[in-house]
Amino acid sequence: MSSSQPVRQRILLKLSGEALMGKSDFGIDPIIIKRVATEVKEVIDAGVEIGMVIGGGNIFRGAGLAESGIDRVTGDHMGMLATVMNALAMQDALEKIGVQVRVMSALSMNEVCEDYVRRRAVRHLEKGRVVIFAAGTGNPFFTTDSAASLRAIEIGADIMLKATKVDGVYSADPVKDPDAVFHHTLSYDQIIEQRLGVMDATAIVMCRDQNMPLRVFNMNKPGALMRVIQGEQEGTLVE
Numbered sequence: 001m002s003s004s005q006p007v008r009q010r011i012l013l014k015l016s017g018e019a020l021m022g023k024s025d026f027g028i029d030p031i032i033i034k035r036v037a038t039e040v041k042e043v044i045d046a047g048v049e050i051g052m053v054i055g056g057g058n059i060f061r062g063a064g065l066a067e068s069g070i071d072r073v074t075g076d077h078m079g080m081l082a083t084v085m086n087a088l089a090m091q092d093a094l095e096k097i098g099v100q101v102r103v104m105s106a107l108s109m110n111e112v113c114e115d116y117v118r119r120r121a122v123r124h125l126e127k128g129r130v131v132i133f134a135a136g137t138g139n140p141f142f143t144t145d146s147a148a149s150l151r152a153i154e155i156g157a158d159i160m161l162k163a164t165k166v167d168g169v170y171s172a173d174p175v176k177d178p179d180a181v182f183h184h185t186l187s188y189d190q191i192i193e194q195r196l197g198v199m200d201a202t203a204i205v206m207c208r209d210q211n212m213p214l215r216v217f218n219m220n221k222p223g224a225l226m227r228v229i230q231g232e233q234e235g236t237l238v239e
């Protein structure tokens with residue numbers, strides 16, 4: 001079937017929970033979340049369909065809780081609930097600036113948000129709503145990076161964008177090693193073999209096996225998200 005409608009770009013944006021913390025060491029910085037929401041609005045206004053996954057590391061991580069004595073699975077449930085809190089905060093920030101949003105959770109909590117149903121998520125995206133995928137994969141022992149890879153593949157995103165605090169992927173930590181080399185492009189296997197710590201192996205392998213391109217970029221740089229969307233040289237492309 002042919003259509004005169006231009007094909008719209010669909011992206012999955014992954015933010016870590018820490019990206020919302022700003023300078024504090026816990027919780028959500030209202031100025032940061034507002035700025036991220038404004039950048040997401042620009043992308044929506046440009047006609048791009050956007051799904052988001054936000055981590056929970058600014059509140060709880062299962063592994064950290066396990067170290068303090070909490071059962072790992074319970075800790076992971078707490079981590080997943082933390083991602084729902086972040087999703088609700090982002091929903092609020094986006095709605096305040098006139099963007100339509102649906103939070104869809106992998107764990108049922110119907111009084112708070114919708115359940116994740118792939119077909120419904122795609123319909124929301126087609127209608128120009130931001131969909132925030134909350135509660136990770138719904139399973140313990142996974143991360144929100146894996147949830148982001150999974151959702152990106154499920155919704156047929158053109159690319160997954162991983163927002164970080166640095167400009168992209170380096171051969172070593174650029175903060176600690178002045179000789180660290182910046183990579184403009186990398187293969188999935190280079191990331192796995194060189195243990196480059198971009199995302200956990202599960203998330204990378206899923207992208208590799210399903211040919212989901214990944215761009216790692218610095219969301220702290222104002223306008224970087226839009227530059228990525230416009231295809232400018234920003235961050236590291238993994239494919």
Ligand code: UDP
Pocket residue numbers: 015016017018054055056057058060061062063075076077078079080082083135136137138139140141142143144145147
């Ligand atoms: N989590 C989980 N299953 C998932 C996704 C997340 O159990 O599918 C839990 C896990 O405890 C994790 C926490 O939720 O540590 C928060 O997610 P993550 O650490 O990925 O957040 P980020 O580092 O991106 O802020």
